[in-house]
Amino acid sequence: MDLNQVTIDVAYFKASVDFYLTLGFRLIVSARGEYARFELPSGTSTFSLHLSDAPRVGGTVLYFEVADVDATHADLKARGIRFDSPPTSESWLWREARFTDPTGHRLCLYHAGDNRRHPPWRLDP
Template sequence: MNLNQVTISSKDLEISVAFYKLLGLQLIVDALPRYARFTCPDGEATFSIHQKINMQSSDNTTVYFEDDNLKDLVFKLKQKGITFTSDIEDKSWLWTEAHLEDPDGNKIILFNAGKNRKNPPWRI
């Protein structure tokens, strides 16, 4: 089994599409104002957004995007005006992460985990 796609909700897809394009995702399906799908610069999975006008804060999601050059990515995104809720930190679970939110409050974690993503020392 392989993960194919993750879909999140948004009140305003035009704003969200612009945000995710700024992060570096490539738009491949444009069915605005109700749906959009992207590919990531690396890998085969896709990421999509569907419109949910009455979205509540409890509907928010956390999405992780991994990048081997996390420091460079965060620097470039800051240069583009992206605001982070936490800067790059080494976590106790052996990942390096930087946190931000999309325009709808969905939590985005940019990270680098290397071999620890699937094989941490405490793996069963």
């Protein structure tokens, strides 16, 4: 099983599409101003937006891994993306910077490398 597609509800469709384009996502499907699907800058997963009158924004955080958090943070900040926290080295061995999209979905720009799947405290199979 492979997680390859995530769809989130959004309240502000055009602002959300523009936001994810600014992140470097590539728009591959756009339907009736209410649905958009993107390819991400790397990997094979796709990500989509669905216009909703009552978007569900909750405890989920979407993580987008990049090779260099500091450089990507600086680039996105120069493009107008506002971050809630600067790049920080966390105790779980990830470097990350947090931000939100126009609807309020929480996002994390991060780099974990091998520690994402194989941290020193990983449980044996």
